[in-house]
Amino acid sequence: MLTKKTDIAESTIAAIATPIGTGGIGIIRISGDRALGVACHIFRPTSVRFSKLFFLCQKEKIPSHRLFHGHIIQPDGGEVVDEVMLVVMKAPCSYTREDVVEIQSHSGFGVLNTIMFLVLEQNVRIAEPGEFTKRAFLNGRIDLTQAEAIIDLINARSGLSAHAAARQLTNGLHQYLSPIKTALLNILCRMEAYIDFPDDVDADVDPHLCLIEDTVVKPVRYLLEQYQAFSHFREGxxxxxxxxxxxxxxxxxxxxxRRDRAIVTEIPGTTRDSIEDGLFIQDIQVLLVDTAGLHDAWDPVEQKGIERTYQQIDQADLVIFVTDALHAFDSEDIHLLQDIRRKPSLVVVNKVDLIPEEHVLRTQVQYDSLPMIAISVLQKINTDNLTEWLYRHIRSSGMARRSIDVIPNIRHKQSLERMLSSLENAKTGLQAGMTIDGIVVDLREALHALGEISGERYDEEIISRIFESFCIGK
Ligand SMILES: Nc1nc2c(ncn2[C@@H]2O[C@H](COP(=O)(O)OP(=O)(O)OP(=O)(O)O)[C@@H](O)[C@H]2O)c(=O)[nH]1
Ligand SMILES: [Mg+2]
Structure with a gap:
């Protein structure tokens, strides 16, 4: 177990921060003490005002957070390598809290490699995957939960999961943990004061018990409940x-x-595989899944699709059972509805354009135990009310969250469980009249587990595992 700042390498690191390939712009990122020196060595700004500063390497006079137009040159012959924009971000106001220089060049493999070569010649080494973010963490700009959110953000495959990660980054677990830590520290201070000045401090255990329960145990339990209930909702x-x-x-x-995501044809069995996509129904994040139609199929491909539909039903938080108005609730429908009985379900009777209006009402009373709406997607009958109807039923079922900002991951959950167990020990100790010294040990363990979540205290192996999943250049 290490504590922070023991591990920040002295070295300056660099990496190509954009995906390799031909494109408009490629970015090389340099971080560390030598970043500005490297810029002075290989960059010549167009502006006469700044060219002297770079040429004479007057680092302290080079303005920070400014974009300079100019050229990367071969330091020996002065030959131009590329026309670039270069940004300087001086410590501590940078991603890593170190001096950072980013060179925006043209994104060709040859150009980026040549510039990288010139940079690495200046006693700079190639950054490991995630090393820039690791430095941001080690230098205290972000905590570990935020570093994890950055990975989630980069790896997000949908706008929806990106949104979730961005919330976690800006407004997530770290904000929730901070008052818990303050509360725990306050309790520890009171206890330690009692050890030092036993006569001056209230020796009654009840107030301590209440404080632990209300300000620490309850919020920790809440986070664990969030994990249980919503860890599978990370995607909606x-x-x-x-x-x-x-x-x-x-x-x-x-x-x-509101777009043609799935193929629609008049041929039964069009959808063979499940199709997923995300949307927001007002403030509820939803992952919508379209499936292969259920029936007694003989075609092996269709059979596979149907197997997947049943797997999807198992994983679903909510099922929308669609039927068409002409055949609604015939024996086949009733049979399928029996199959999904254990799942929260809603019924959409589609194609009401195919039946006379007076029959629509009769259809609706035929299966009254489930919430139902009659619509025609094709003729846009009653479709204006569909989202509102869905929203109302999802909300009233209690399964939707207003926001997705506090969903612990498995690593957080393990530390929270350790924390809860130490807190329970402390409570039991207090009730059993154990000495305050012993209780302080349990509370310190709880604080330790809390520190693991934010990364204030961390295990080198865990840190390596987290940052290894980053890409190079981040
Ligand atoms: N008359 C009428 N036709 C509709 C309506 N909604 C969809 N259709 C038609 O019904 C046919 C089947 O629609 P799909 O959306 O492909 O049906 P599906 O349930 O996904 O079908 P599979 O993927 O084969 O299981 C298409 O020709 C649609 O244009 C409606 O409200 N009224
Ligand atoms: Mg389909």
Missing amino acids: LRVTIIGRPNVGKSSLMNLLL
Whole structure:
């Protein structure tokens, strides 16, 4: 176990921070004490005002947080390598809290490699994956939960998961943990004061017990509950659309997403594999899943698709059962509805344009135990009310979260569990009349576990594992 700042390498690091390949712009990022020196060595600004500062390497006079236009040159012959924009961000106001220089060149493999070569010649080494962010963490600009959020943000495959990660980065667990830490420290101070001045401090255990329970145990339990209930919601509430073939499941998916995501044809069995996409229904984050139509299929490909539909039903938080108005609630439908009974479900009766208006009402009373709406996706009948109806039922089911800012991951959960166990020991000790010294040990253990989450105290192996999952240049 290490404490912070023991591990920050003295070296200056550099990496190509953009994906390799031909493109408009490629960025080389340099961080460390030598970053500005490297810039002075290989960069010549166009502005006469600044060229002297770079030429004479008057680092303290070079303005920070400014974009300079100029050229990267071969330091020996002065030959131009590329026309670039260069940004200087002096410590501590940079991503890593060190001096950072970013060179925006043209993004060709040859150009970026040549510039990298010139940079590395200046006693700079190539950054390891995630090393810039690791430095931001080690220098105290972000905590470990924020570093994890940055990985999630980079790896987010949908706008939705990016949104979740961005919230975690700016407004997430670290903000929630801070008052818990303050409360725990306050309790520890009171206890330690009692050890030092036993006559001056209230020896009654009840107030201590209440404080531990209300200000620390309850919020920790809440976070663990969040994990239990919502860890699978990192990508949104899973809403799965099922029903017989050709009833309009994919049409409904496209309507809700407001774009042609799934193929729609008049041929039953069009959707073979499950299709997922995210949306917000007002403030509720949803992952919508369209599935292969359920029936007794003989085609092996369709059978595989149907197997997947049943897997999707298992994973779903909510099922939307779609049926068409002409065949609604025939024996096949009733059979399928039995299958999904254990899942929270809503029923959409589609294609009401195909039946006379007076029959619509009759359809609605036929299966009254589940919330139901009758619409026509094709003719846009009652579709204006669809999202509002969905929203109302998801909300009233209590399964949706207003926000997704505090969902601990598995690493956080393990530390929270350790923390809770130490707190329970402290409480039991207090009730059993154990000496305050012993209780302080338990509380310190709880504080230690809390420090693991934020990274104030950390295990080198865990840190390496976290940062290894970053890409080079971040
Ligand atoms: N008349 C009518 N036709 C509709 C309506 N909604 C969809 N359709 C048509 O029904 C056919 C099937 O629609 P899909 O959305 O592909 O149905 P699906 O349930 O996804 O079908 P599979 O993927 O084969 O299981 C298409 O020709 C749609 O244009 C509707 O409200 N009224
Ligand atoms: Mg379909």
